Amino acid sequence: MESIREIRAVLAMELRRALKSGRVIVLLALYSMFSLLVLFVVGGVSSKIREGGGVDAAGGAVALRDRLLGFLFSDDPAMLDALRDIPMVVLIVFQAALLFLPLYVAIMGFDQISGEVGPRSMRYLAVRARRSSVLFGKVAAQAVLLWGLLGVVHLAVFAYAGGTDPDFTLRLAIPTGLKFWLASAVFCLAYLGLTAACSTLFRTPAMSLTCNALVLFAFPLLNFLGSVNTASPTEKGPLSYLGYLSPSHYALDLLHPYLSRFGLSAAALAGFVALFLGIAYGVLRERDL
Amino acid sequence: MSERAIEVEGLIKRFGPKVAVDALSFGVGTGECFGLIGPNGAGKTTTFSILCGFLSATGGTARVLGRDPFRPGALKGKVGVLPQDALLPPSDRVGALLTYFARLSALANPEAEARAALERVGLEASWEAKAGALSHGMAKRVSLAQALMGTPPVVLLDEPTAGLDPKVAAQVRQIIRDMRGRQTVVVSSHNLQELEELCDAAAILDHGRSVQSGSMAELTAQSAEFRIQIARGEVPLDAVRAAPGCVQAALDGGWLVVRFNSQVVAAEDAISQTLGLLLASQVKVLAVSRGRRLEERVLELT
Numbered sequence: 264m265e266s267i268r269e270i271r272a273v274l275a276m277e278l279r280r281a282l283k284s285g286r287v288i289v290l291l292a293l294y295s296m297f298s299l300l301v302l303f304v305v306g307g308v309s310s311k312i313r314e315g316g317g318v319d320a321a322g323g324a325v326a327l328r329d330r331l332l333g334f335l336f337s338d339d340p341a342m343l344d345a346l347r348d349i350p351m352v353v354l355i356v357f358q359a360a361l362l363f364l365p366l367y368v369a370i371m372g373f374d375q376i377s378g379e380v381g382p383r384s385m386r387y388l389a390v391r392a393r394r395s396s397v398l399f400g401k402v403a404a405q406a407v408l409l410w411g412l413l414g415v416v417h418l419a420v421f422a423y424a425g426g427t428d429p430d431f432t433l434r435l436a437i438p439t440g441l442k443f444w445l446a447s448a449v450f451c452l453a454y455l456g457l458t459a460a461c462s463t464l465f466r467t468p469a470m471s472l473t474c475n476a477l478v479l480f481a482f483p484l485l486n487f488l489g490s491v492n493t494a495s496p497t498e499k500g501p502l503s504y505l506g507y508l509s510p511s512h513y514a515l516d517l518l519h520p521y522l523s524r525f526g527l528s529a530a531a532l533a534g535f536v537a538l539f540l541g542i543a544y545g546v547l548r549e550r551d552l
Numbered sequence: 553m554s555e556r557a558i559e560v561e562g563l564i565k566r567f568g569p570k571v572a573v574d575a576l577s578f579g580v581g582t583g584e585c586f587g588l589i590g591p592n593g594a595g596k597t598t599t600f601s602i603l604c605g606f607l608s609a610t611g612g613t614a615r616v617l618g619r620d621p622f623r624p625g626a627l628k629g630k631v632g633v634l635p636q637d638a639l640l641p642p643s644d645r646v647g648a649l650l651t652y653f654a655r656l657s658a659l660a661n662p663e664a665e666a667r668a669a670l671e672r673v674g675l676e677a678s679w680e681a682k683a684g685a686l687s688h689g690m691a692k693r694v695s696l697a698q699a700l701m702g703t704p705p706v707v708l709l710d711e712p713t714a715g716l717d718p719k720v721a722a723q724v725r726q727i728i729r730d731m732r733g734r735q736t737v738v739v740s741s742h743n744l745q746e747l748e749e750l751c752d753a754a755a756i757l758d759h760g761r762s763v764q765s766g767s768m769a770e771l772t773a774q775s776a777e778f779r780i781q782i783a784r785g786e787v788p789l790d791a792v793r794a795a796p797g798c799v800q801a802a803l804d805g806g807w808l809v810v811r812f813n814s815q816v817v818a819a820e821d822a823i824s825q826t827l828g829l830l831l832a833s834q835v836k837v838l839a840v841s842r843g844r845r846l847e848e849r850v851l852e853l854t
Contacts, residue, residue: 549608
């Protein structure tokens, strides 16, 4: 009970600090600019395809869309079917965000612990609150902030998609928007955990950020090695399992229409969260402040 | 001796191959003001940091109010700490920061506690100031304010007057004096005159070891030595040496230094009989002081 009170106090202070500092505005601007860029590029290409007109052209556009969906998401027919009615611009922004978000999360929170341990301001907290409360309070603040930013950006993207695609009605947009926001929020948790772990490992924020960036580069590498080592769906090479070590491997199934596939991905990501936060707590618990 | 608020037994702290604290033992009674004394690198701040739960001990035990300070939540609401060189988050406003600390300490009325503590260190006008905009001295006082919030039973102060102007340093010393008897205070400082004035007892550390610990009277040999400053006249050294209980008597500069056995003669009797001998010999006396200065004792031991 006391721990929860401490976490709540840290969370409230961290949110207050974040909202008062310019960092949130800068991060929102960064994410918005990135999303806008993708929106304009994809929106332009989509409208050119639609402007092509004619029955043959429409059939070609559908085929192109399916090929693109297969490339970006999955060849799974159930998945393709679930994504069919969603504007391409939304899907591409989501897919691009999966690449961008881990770095974004790192920029947002790389100094959450190391920024307090380096100048020893952590000592003021450690004498009056459990180290675990400080850690989880800070991570919770990062999560709340990130989910809020994701909400704002998703709202903007879905509003744009609704405005440019007459078939994308409010009735379809609201549940889809919630689903995409939830998928992004769950996906981000694993990277929030990773950022917290990197932040506890070092006393200097610069080192934390460097470590975080190195791990972020390592994950796609694992994914790539895993994919090139898979000769066929039935025949897997020994390195093909490396892909499972990356949280991003589980991201796309968060949109899967089957609850079992979604649940498996969410469970895998929850495992990463537990692992990273466990490392963070273990390091912070034992470290000299 | 009062019940122990702090107990340190065979404490060891290593940083890699370097031994910062080496089998250190001492105790601090409840309500006592205790000094940690020693040159740079003696292990004062390391010991202090272990008592605050900032560092884990490599060996031995440290207990604050019977608790292991490194155990999560062990010191919550029990200990106020003024850490050395810990920066206040620069972008936070002083009032909001102290209220936050008070809330984390689970104090009943966080804002009122924060205001009262800030007033105690004379910085009530800085409530809205950003911590990063404070001078070194002001930041130190804010830091002291957070240590005083909630009147914790144990207060650990690392270099509380370092970098303060004389007036503010005197205020801080008065705050420490006010805590004596009501709270247990541990002060780590290089200012030996200050420690001699404030502390009931102390431990003198050198190379991570306690070279001597005890009451201030024991450390300064108040019950075994006195000094008399001579203005003029021939000191009857033989007569002084022959007095009951006198162990040693010698002239050191303009001072007559007398060591005596306190089991044989009480301090006041030893001083009185020596003064009587001097006055009878027409020796003019300027001053009398009991014991040695703490500084001399520390220089002798470290």
